[in-house]
Amino acid sequence: MSTAAETITGAPAEKGRSLWIDAGLRLKRNRAAVTAAVILAFMTVLVVVGPWFSPYEYDFTDWDRILIPPDIASGHLFGTDGIGRDIFVRTLFGGRISLVVGLVATIVSLVIGIAYGATAGYLGGRVDHIMMRIVDILYAMPFMFFVILLMVLFGRNIVLIFVAIGAINWLDMARIVRGQTLSLKRKEFVEAAEALGVRPFRIIRRHIVPNLLGVVVVYVTLTIPQVILVESFLSFLGLGVQEPMTSWGALVNEGAQEMESAPWTLVFPAVFLATTLFCFNFIGDGLRDALDPKDR
Amino acid sequence: MLAYAFKRFIGALPTLFVLIALAFFMIRAAPGGPFDAERALPAEIEANLRAAYHLDEPLVQQFGRYLADLVRGDFGPSFQYKDYTVTELIMTGFPVSLRLGGLAMALAVVVGVAVGSLAALRQNSWIDHAVMSVSMTGISIPNFVMAPILILVFAILLGWLPAGGLGDGSPQNLVLPVISLALPQIAYISRLTRGSMIEVLRSNFVRTARAKGLSERTVIVRHALKPALLPVISYLGPTTAALVTGSVVIEQIFGVPGLGRYFVQGALNRDYTLVMGVIVFYGVLIVVFNLLVDLMYALLDPRVKY
Numbered sequence: 039m040s041t042a043a044e045t046i047t048g049a050p051a052e053k054g055r056s057l058w059i060d061a062g063l064r065l066k067r068n069r070a071a072v073t074a075a076v077i078l079a080f081m082t083v084l085v086v087v088g089p090w091f092s093p094y095e096y097d098f099t100d101w102d103r104i105l106i107p108p109d110i111a112s113g114h115l116f117g118t119d120g121i122g123r124d125i126f127v128r129t130l131f132g133g134r135i136s137l138v139v140g141l142v143a144t145i146v147s148l149v150i151g152i153a154y155g156a157t158a159g160y161l162g163g164r165v166d167h168i169m170m171r172i173v174d175i176l177y178a179m180p181f182m183f184f185v186i187l188l189m190v191l192f193g194r195n196i197v198l199i200f201v202a203i204g205a206i207n208w209l210d211m212a213r214i215v216r217g218q219t220l221s222l223k224r225k226e227f228v229e230a231a232e233a234l235g236v237r238p239f240r241i242i243r244r245h246i247v248p249n250l251l252g253v254v255v256v257y258v259t260l261t262i263p264q265v266i267l268v269e270s271f272l273s274f275l276g277l278g279v280q281e282p283m284t285s286w287g288a289l290v291n292e293g294a295q296e297m298e299s300a301p302w303t304l305v306f307p308a309v310f311l312a313t314t315l316f317c318f319n320f321i322g323d324g325l326r327d328a329l330d331p332k333d334r
Numbered sequence: 335m336l337a338y339a340f341k342r343f344i345g346a347l348p349t350l351f352v353l354i355a356l357a358f359f360m361i362r363a364a365p366g367g368p369f370d371a372e373r374a375l376p377a378e379i380e381a382n383l384r385a386a387y388h389l390d391e392p393l394v395q396q397f398g399r400y401l402a403d404l405v406r407g408d409f410g411p412s413f414q415y416k417d418y419t420v421t422e423l424i425m426t427g428f429p430v431s432l433r434l435g436g437l438a439m440a441l442a443v444v445v446g447v448a449v450g451s452l453a454a455l456r457q458n459s460w461i462d463h464a465v466m467s468v469s470m471t472g473i474s475i476p477n478f479v480m481a482p483i484l485i486l487v488f489a490i491l492l493g494w495l496p497a498g499g500l501g502d503g504s505p506q507n508l509v510l511p512v513i514s515l516a517l518p519q520i521a522y523i524s525r526l527t528r529g530s531m532i533e534v535l536r537s538n539f540v541r542t543a544r545a546k547g548l549s550e551r552t553v554i555v556r557h558a559l560k561p562a563l564l565p566v567i568s569y570l571g572p573t574t575a576a577l578v579t580g581s582v583v584i585e586q587i588f589g590v591p592g593l594g595r596y597f598v599q600g601a602l603n604r605d606y607t608l609v610m611g612v613i614v615f616y617g618v619l620i621v622v623f624n625l626l627v628d629l630m631y632a633l634l635d636p637r638v639k640y
Contacts, residue, residue, distance in 0.1 A: 174349075175349045179356070180579065180620055182575075182582075186598065187360060190602055191360070191361065274478045275582070275586070304482055304483070308483065311479060312471075315476070316474035
C-alpha cells in the first residue's frame, strides 16, 4: 500500500521503527532471555507431545518394576514411583497441568485487572478513589490462607484452582494498569476521541487498553511463574489436582516422601518445575529491560 | 507522628473487618460441619451441641457474637481439641512460628542487603553477574522444593543436621527450616537492594559526597545506604506475608509444631473457631506489620510528609 509521502515524492517512505520492533531487537541481544525462551519452547513441546511417544500411560502401574531408578532398557527414563508408575510420563503430564493452570489463571487475572484498572484510572475522581481503596483493602489480606481454605472446604477441582488463583492475582495488575491509564488519558489521541463524542467505555476499549499492552506483556511473563508456584504449593499440600492426575507440585510432594530411598522421584519433577520458573523469570526480566524507555 | 499512626490504624480497620467477614462466611458456606464424625451422633445430642456453641442461631447473629468476643480478645473454644481454647492453641503454636519466621526475616534482610549492595558496588563485574544468577535461581526454586533437597543433602547424605522436628529445642534443629524459608526472600531482597543502590549511586548527592573527598566507605555507609534501603523496607510487608504462608509448608515438611500446621489441620476438621482464630491472628499480624513498615518508611524518608 502506498503512503501519502510516497505518492507525493515518488520515493518509498522511511519505514519507522515501532516500539515493538525496537523491543524485539533489544530482546534478541539479551542472550539470557533468548536462551530461556528456547528452553521454554522446548519444554512446552516436550510436555505437549512427549506423552504420546512414551510406552506407558500416566496411571499405568508396572508391577514388575516398582521404585526402580532411571532405566533405559525398560523405557522408564526417569524411573518409577512407589506404585510402579513411570515418572517420565507423570512429569510431562504434571507439566501440562502446571502450564495450563499458569496460562488460564493468568488470563483470568489479566482480564479482571485490566478491566478494573482501566475503568478506575479513566473515570478518575471519586469512582477511582473508591475502587482503589477496595484494592488496598484486599491487598492486605493473607490470600494464600483463603485459597487453602477454599480448596479444603469446597473440594479440590481444577476450575476452582483457576478461579481462586486468578482472583488473587489481579490486584497488582489493576494497580499497574490504573497508573498507566492515568497518564494515557491526558494524551492528545484520547482528547481527540473525547472531542468526537466517543463514549467512555469505547475509549477504554479502543484507545486505552491497546496502549497498555507493553506493560501488560511484561507483567504476564512475571505472573505465569507466580501462578505455577501457587498451584504447586497447593498441590504440595495435597490440595491441588487429584490422583491419578498430577502436577509438578504434587510430584515434588510424593518425591519428598521417597527421597531417602529413591531420590530420582524428587529430582526430576523438581528440576522441571524450577527450570520453567527460571525461564519465565528470565524472559520477564529481559522483556522489562527491552520495553523500558529509560534505558534507550 | 502519633496522629499519623493513629490515622493509619483507623484506616486499617476496614481491612480487618473484611478479612474477618470473608473468612467467617466462607467457612460457614462450606459443606460439612465440626460434628461430622465417622459415627453419626443422635439428632438430639447434635442439636444440644449446636445450641451449646450457638451454631443454631442465625448466621448474622453468630457473626455479631464472634466479633464481640473478638474485641474482648476471646477467640472461643476449639471444636476439635476439646478442653482447649483457640487462644491457648495459638499461644502454644505461635512462639515456635515466631522464632522460625523472625530468624528467617533477619537472615533474609542481612544477607540480602549485604549481597545486593556488594553486587551494586561492583556492577557488571563477575561478582555482580554471579549474585544475580544465583538470586534468580533462588527466586525460581520454591521453598517446598528447596527444603526436601536441603534435607536430602545436609541431613541424609552428610548427616550434619537433623532432618526435622524441634528435638530438645537446640539451634541446629532450626538451621534447615530457617534457611529454606529465607532463601527466596534473600533472593528478592538482594535484587531489590542492587537495583536501588545502583540508582542511588548515580544520584547527585552521592556525587557531591564524593566531590567533597569523603572516603568511599563513608559515602556508602553514611550517604548511600539509607536511601537505598527504602524499597527494601517497603518490601518488608510482603516479606512478612510470604514468610507466614511459607511457614505453613515449611512447618509441615520439617514437622515443626507451629501455627501453620494448626491452620491446615483445622480447615480439614472443620474446626471453625481454630481456623478463624489463625486467620484473624495472622491477618492482624500482617496488617500491624504493614503499618509499622509504613511508619518506619515515613521516619526514614525525609521527603515523606505526614
